[in-house]
Structure formats: structure tokens, C-alpha cells
Amino acid sequence: MKHTVGKYILGFLVLFLVVTLIACSGGSSQTTSPTATSGAAAPAATTAPETAPQSNVRELTIFWAQWDPADYLQELVKDYEAETGIKVNVIQEPWGSFGDVFFAEMAAQGTSYDMVIGDSQWLGQATTQGHYVNLTDFMNSENLTNSVTEATLTYYGEYPPGSGTYWAFPTEGDANGWAYRKDLFENPEEMAAFEEEYGYPLAPPTTMAQLMDIAKFFTRPEQGLYGSAIYTQADYDGLTMGFQNMLFSFGGDWSDANFNPEGVINSPESVAALEFYKELYECCQPPGMSNAFFAEVNDAFISGQAAMGMNYFAFFPALANPQVNPYAESTGYFVNPAGPSGDHFASLGGQGISIISYISPERQQAAREFIRWFGQNDIQAKWAALGGYSANREVLASDEFLAVAPFNAAFAETMQIVKDFYNIPVYGELLRVSQDEMGRYVVGGEGTAQQVLDAIAAKHAEILKDGGFLDQ
Amino acid sequence: MATFEETGPRHPVTESTRVDKVHPRARLAKNVRAIVVIIVAIMLLFPVFVMMMTAFKSRSDVVSIPPKLIFEPTLEGFVFLLTERSQLSGAALEEARANADELGIFGQVALRNGQRITGPSDFTIRLRNSVIIAFGATVASVTLGLFAAYAFSRFDVPGKGDLMFFILSGRMLPAVVVTIPIFLMYRQLGLHDTHAGMILIYTVFNLSLTVWLLKGFIDEIPREYEEAALVDGYSRFQAFYKIVVPQAATGIAATTVFSLIFVWNEYAFALMLTSQKARTAPPAIATMLGRGGIEWSAIAAGTLVFLVPVLVIIFALRKHLLRGVTFGAIRQ
Amino acid sequence: MTSTSATDTAVPPPTTGVQKHRALSDRAIINLFIWPTLIILIAFNVFPLFYSLFLSFTDYSAIAGRPPVWVGFDNFNRVLFSEDMWRAFTITGRYVLFSVALELVLGFALALLIREQFRGSGIVTTLILIPMMLSPVVVGLFWKLIYTPTFGYFNYLIGFRNPTVAPDWLASRFAGQPMPGLALWAVIIVDVWMWTPFIALLIYSGLRAIPDYLYEAAVIDRASSWFQFRRITLPQVMPLMLIAVLFRTIEAFTKSFDLVMGMTGGGPGGQTEVVAVKIYQQAFLGQFQTGRASAFAYMVLIIVIAISNLYIRNLNKMRED
Structure with missing residues (x-):
């Protein structure tokens, strides 16, 4: 290849261009940051919304993932438009890119969205980087904090944990539960055979040991039937979310209160939980489910391969729909079972609604008005009736709610025992480590549970140290 | 008649005289070959057939x-x-x-x-965006590429070798990484989530392909035609427009098809550089979630609907395509 | 490659007065024809290239909302000394080697088959190109469905009717027993399915460009068909084959992420985690370690340039022979 003067001129040009562009981006971010800080400071200044109801804001946008609940919300907000004349648009982004698109938009301090219904794990990142408006005073004064269950307020709204500072109003509660085939569980022959073999009656499991017994009992490859379908997906968070159901109920955890993972995530309890998960995968997982998340679990259930299936409650409507699930009429639901020492938890999903700090104070105020409207008990009741998973105490306790869908009773109970993964800003790196390591053990069959969790503990400790959560 | 037969070939010449073709049961071999090709084609198309079935399944x-x-x-x-x-x-x-x-x-x-x-649904809007962006970017990259390729082919451009390598270099970095700088740049320039921005970025990424391909094709066109035209009083531009472009039709068609396939299916840029207004269809098809799971039939239906325009264009241009894939690599 | 083509197509300098006038307009035409392309390439292509090089020396995160901080060779050290990365390179190497080799052999066979035209061969040849016209994400997703041992078609087609004693491709299991590497083969099969027709098409166009007289001469010399294949067909097609291999190798390194993500997500247990997937995981998916991902990408770039140069040098050598 020939080297010519042209190349150097080109190189110079490029360098010049790079420098200019960096300079430009630096300069403009400086000019925009004052508005951002003034926006964040706004809530304290404007706490008299009643005096200024007539704002110029005629429409609001909410950013959410692309799925059915977002459609329900779009339906619900028609009422808001009828009442106030403000049109609310729910913008939906596929789950796979929801986080990517949102955080990229936030890094650019974009104003495309007024509100976001963001994942519980995002809280740390979004608040420390200043993307969300602090809603503490607003939610306290409007009585919004008392209207929702404690667990949802903690996991969807509060950061840092235990601080009493709120950044989001719990919108779509969600957690892992289980679906089971009543036609199998209530079949007299099966019941007799099960009691014969295990010495206690066949019923939806309340302990992990029972879950394992039942899963093994119903695993009959020659009939194309398998005991349980669980999450194994390695790419984002599927496997970790599934494993947490066992981890927390077995008495394990990711770290202690000081973010120290050593001796916690690799404690004997945590090891037992991972061994349990692995055993469940080895013994009772339907074939082809090595990269399975909610969609695959539902597919396994619909195709009649799974006697029990772990899933988010948000995806159970499909199983209750006879058009989709041939076993819809005989599908029951139960709460994630308790562990050997009585600990009882379920892995959390779900999202809360937050206001973006980069929009104008006027728009922030309009967004606050909307959240206040959305948080009212009767609106929450309608939200639940449309199919949304309200976090409202009254709604969750109401007979209408418990009766409207076969899984709602289990949902209401589950929402009392939820527990989540890290929600600090480095959660993405922590998640990647746990996904990779556990994927290798559970699905890939490499190493032992102790080795894997030791590795996770060491790598998590390093990330937490780098992130300033753990002393060096 | 008899004398004629003795002087001419004894049998009508239907096969070439290349030795690897001529053997005693040539016709039979040809039929066997055709059958084998069809069997291979069926095997290759089976997954597409599965997709078609899935589109109509509950x-x-x-x-x-x-x-x-x-x-x-x-x-x-x-x-x-x-x-x-x-x-x-x-x-x-x-x-x-x-x-x-x-x-x-x-x-x-x-x-x-x-x-x-x-x-x-939104899909219809995204389909429309795909058509606008794919059309715009393909036309722009082929047109610009044609001009540049002509200049590189016919003139002694200073530093030509380096410039050609520079043009190729853009394709060598994993697209996933390039998206972030471009994303930042687009935010600054106001090109984020616009049709113009998407057309521009696809044009840029296709230019390496179009310049290289088209230069190969134009190199193959004898320059005597233009020289003659210039002597006849044509201007350079007229010579280019009236002589070279028609001669390069095959190459242009092939280049168009390859550019189109790339733009039509591109995923990473579409995901990061658009949100609502200019979002194309590929990021939407793969993530169709419905009531509690992947909507396989909708994904299959989307893929089929999305395949039809490309298929139509490829069928229309197939003669050129088969010849055109030489990438200008062979110039006898 | 670039420099040879630069010299052999140069126009001899104009001499007469009339041509001098035209030479001026020639320069105008050069500028008019080349600069639009160069300007947008410099603006939109060079900037990302250099900016990500800069970022690879920083701790930048695209979502952190703070300026990049220079960390020197930290990111490169991390990549070079991380087992995961080498594992990803090894997996990618295996993936590239096997898929490209299979594509070449099968593509060559297919090209020889479609070399002679028969009625409808144009349509068949076009139809077999359909796989490469599909979006790779969707292809990955669909093959996941097809590979499923229970409701997928693949196992039934290759004769496994009972899911319990059949390969579970994407889980790297056979009849319930672990069988490491199976998932990577499943990915390779899809890659081969998607790209063999493309390579066949390239080789086919090379075959059609071979002048008949070469074979005629061989017939006169009573050369065997193996000799003809080795001495005429193969050398003549070789340049195109190399270009095909070059394209596929570059793409396997830089673009394979959408196919693999759709099918296995890198699993089971990281067995199909090719570099493109690894980079995607670092650059996005909640991590957004833009700096580290850029460093990784630059190492890929260096490898790709090295491989490309190797190919191009061989190509040029072949041309000279």
C-alpha cells in the first residue's frame, strides 16, 4: 500500500473534525445542564398546583416497553383526556431495547418523553445520574405513598434503599409466581399414586421440597410431560430472575446490608439454592428449554409439556385465555414456595412511573398532575380491571380484584413477599457476571455450585469496590 | 444431402465441446443434475416454508x-x-x-x-419508513457511488489507492460499537429519529460497497467508446451519462440489489438511531410480544410481508444479478 | 490491491490544445464526482472510527452523562488478560473456520451443479438466494423454533421422532446427556444455510467467466477431469473464492451478533458467545461500558485488517501469476 501526502492531510482533517465535534458536544452539554438542575429543583418551588391548573401542556408522553399492559394504559388514559383535555401517548419500545434506548436518550438529556415507566433495577442509575425528578414531597403530600403496598413502594420507588426518598410511583406490580395443571393435580389416580410414593397429599406445593417432589413425580418423558418449566435465558436477566426465587427462599442473598457479597452469595444457603435450581433443570425441564424466559415457559405450558411453570404474573393472562392455552380452564396458580427454613420470597419484576428531569418545569407539573390522577383509588381500580397490575392496597384487597382473574389471589399474596436484585448503578455489570457464571453451571454443566458462587462473590466484590459501594 | 452430412457434424451440436461436459450420457446427466438442484433448493427453502406455515398457524x-x-x-x-x-x-x-x-x-x-x-398498527408505519429509507439510501449510495467510481476508474486521482482503502475501512468495525459515536453525533445534529438521518447513515455505510463494486464494472467498459464520443464533441459529462451509464446497467442493477438487501434488513442502527418517527420494520418484527409470549405467527407473517418487496425487485433484476456478482474481480 | 488498480487504470496525460481545455473540465469533474462521497464519508465514517478509538482509552459510558476520563491502556489490558475474551475469540475462530469451510465446499458443489443451465434454472437460482435476503435476527429466532426438540421440525426431518433420545441442539445435549459444542454446530448449520447460496453464486459467476479454450486445450492434451479441475477450474475461481471468504470472515467477526442473539443468546453456558455477542453485551444490555467495548472492537478491527491483508496479498499474488 502506498503512503502519500494525501493520507496525512486526510488524517489532519479527521483529527480536526474530531476535536471540533468533541468541543461542540462538551460546550452544548454545559449549556443544557443549568436547565436540568433548575428542572430538578422545581418540585420544591411549585407545590401549589391547584392555583395553576391551566397550563399550556396539551399532551404528555409516557415511555414504556412494548407489551399488553402498555396497551391497557393507553386505553386507561382516554379517560384522562376526556377529563382534562390533555392527550397522553404511551410510546412503546420492544423489551430487548427498552433500556438501551431509554438510557441513551437520557445521556443526551433528551426531552422526547415526559415520563417513563422504568424497570425497578434502573432506579440507582437513573437517580444518581439525575434523570428522574425527586417525587418525595409530592408523593407524601398527595398521600400516594400510603396508597400502595410497602414492598412495591420500596422496590419501585425508593432510592437509596431505606432512605425514604421516592423517585417513582409504583405502576405495574409484577413478580414471579407459578402456574400448574389442575387436571393433573386433581386427578384421583395421580393423587393416590403421589400420596403412595411421597407420603403426603398432592396439592400445589408450599415448600421447595414439595416443589421438587411434584416436579419429579410428573416428569414422564415417554408421555411428553415434564415436571416444571423454569427460566434459563442467559442474554439479559432471565436465569438470574428465576434463580432468585430459590435463592431468597433458601435464606441466601446477593450481599449483606453493606454490599459485601463474600460469605453471602456463596453461603451454604445460596449454594443449596443453586444446587436445587440445577437439579430442577436437570430432572424436570422440558427439552429445548436451555435458553428459556417467559415466552418459552408459556409455550411449554401451552403445548402440554409442563405440569408447573414459573413465570411473571404479567404473562399469566395468556394461560387463562382459552384461545391461546388449551388447558386454560384447568390452569391454577400458586405463590412461589417457601424454603427449608421457612423463608418465603419471590423474585420481583414490575415498574414504577417517573418524571424525566430534563423537561420544562411546566411539563413536570403537568406530569405530576397526571400521576396524581393515576394514583386515585377508583382509577387504580379501573387500571386493574383493564388488566394492569395495580399496586394499590385497596385494589389488591378488594373482592372484585381477587375474582376478576384466576391468578389475582396468588398475585396479591406474592406482592407481600417480593425481593429484588441490586438496583444500584452498576447492576448491569453485576447482572452480566451472575448470568455468565450461572449459565455455565446450570445450562452448560461446568463446575460446581460452590465454585460458581465463589466466582460470583469475587467478581461482584470487585465491581462493587470499583463502584464505590464496598471499601477496598 | 449425403455429402452435406459427411462434411458437417454428424449430430447437431447441442453441447459444448468442453471435455468435462461431454460424456456418453450427457442428457441423462443433465436431467439428474437438474433434479439434484431442485432437491437442494427444496432443502434450502424448507425453513422458509416452515415460516410460511407458521404465519397461518394459531x-x-x-x-x-x-x-x-x-x-x-x-x-x-x-x-x-x-x-x-x-x-x-x-x-x-x-x-x-x-x-x-x-x-x-x-x-x-x-x-x-x-x-x-x-x-x-405501528407496523404499517414502520413498513412505510422502511420503504422510504431503503429507497432513499439505495438511490443515494448508488448514484454517489457511480460518480465516484467513474472518477476513480477513468482519471488519475491523486492518492487513489489510499482513498479506495479509506472508503472500504468503514465496514471493518463492528457496527454495534460504531452506533454509539454516531448516536452522540446525531443528537447534536438533530438527525436522531429522522428519515434524512437514516438515509444518510445507510448511504455512508453502503458507499464502500457501491464504489468498490461499480468501479469494478466501469473498469470493464472499454474506454474507446468514450474517447470516440469525446472526439464527436460530447462533453465529459455527456459521455459519462450517455455512454458509460447505459453500459454499466448490469453492474448498477447488481449493486442496487446488494445495497437494498443491506439497508432493508439492517438492525443495529435502526434500533439505536430511531425511536418513533423513523423506526424501520426489522427491530419491530423480531420482538413482537403478545399475550404472554412471542407471537410466532405474527413474526412469521411480518417476515413474509417484509420479504415480498425485495423478492419482487430481485426477480425483476435477476439476469443482471447473476452476472453482476463478479464484484469486478475478474476482468478477462 | 488498491495500489495495483490505482496504477493500471490511469489515463495518459492529455497533450493537444483542445484536450488541455478538456483537462480543466476533467479536474472539475473529478472534484464534482469524488468530493460529495468523500465529504460524507469523512463526516460520518471517519468520525465514529476515530471517536471510538479515543473512547477505547477512556472509561466512558454512553449513559453516564459525564465526560470521558482517560485511562490509558487499561481497557486493552482488561481485554487481553481476560479469559472470557480469549474464550470468545476461540469460539469465533472455530465458528469462522467451520462455517466458511463448509460454505466453500458446499458452495462449490452447488455452483458446479447450477453451472449448466436447464429450463427454469434462473428461477431456482434466484429462489435459493432467499435465505440471505432475510433479516438475521428473525432467522435466528426462527431457527430456535425449528431446533426445538419437541415442536420443531429439524429433528423430525433428520429422523429423530422421540424427543427424549434426540439431540437438543441449542442446549448442547444428546438424549439428556451433555454434548459440548453441539450448540455451536447448530449455529454453524444456520450460517451455512444462510450463506452457502451466496458463495455458490460468487463461484458460479467465476465459473462462467472461464474461457472455453482452456478446456478445449486440455481435451487435446487428454488431461483427466481431476487435472482440469485442479489446474483450470480451481485457479480461475480462486480470486472470487477468496473474496467470498474475506467477506464472510469479516462479517462473522463484526456482524454475527444478531443471528446468535436470536438463536442462543450466547448460551448454553457461553458456548456460542462469539466476539460480536460479547461486544454487544458490553456496549449495551444495562452495562454500557462504551470504552471497554470500543477497546475490544479495536482488537477485532486489528484482527480483521490482518486477515484482510493476508487475503488481499494472496489475491494479488494470484493475479500476478
């Missing part, structure tokens, strides 16, 4: 064990793909059922799930 038929070859076709997938629906309940549902006859075929399919069609 949710429970998609996951039936063993997989079904015969099933009751339904348009559910297409309804899910192309329409926006709302759930009906109680009296509204009864009323809709009573007036079912007035509904179109899509409306009836939706009603079976207790739904009413409220309008076209």
Missing part, C-alpha cells in the same frame, strides 16, 4: 407436538401484525357478535378473540 398449533404439517389456517398472525385492536367485553361484545356479518375478514378474526379493530 398459537397452539405453532407449539403442537409433533409439529403439524396439516392444520387449520388462520389469519390471526396477520391481524396481530397489521392492526391495532381493543378488547371488548360485556354488552359491546354481544353487539359486535350480532353485527359480525358487516365486518371484513380481519374484523371477524379479531372478533373471535373478543377484539375490535381500532386502526392500522
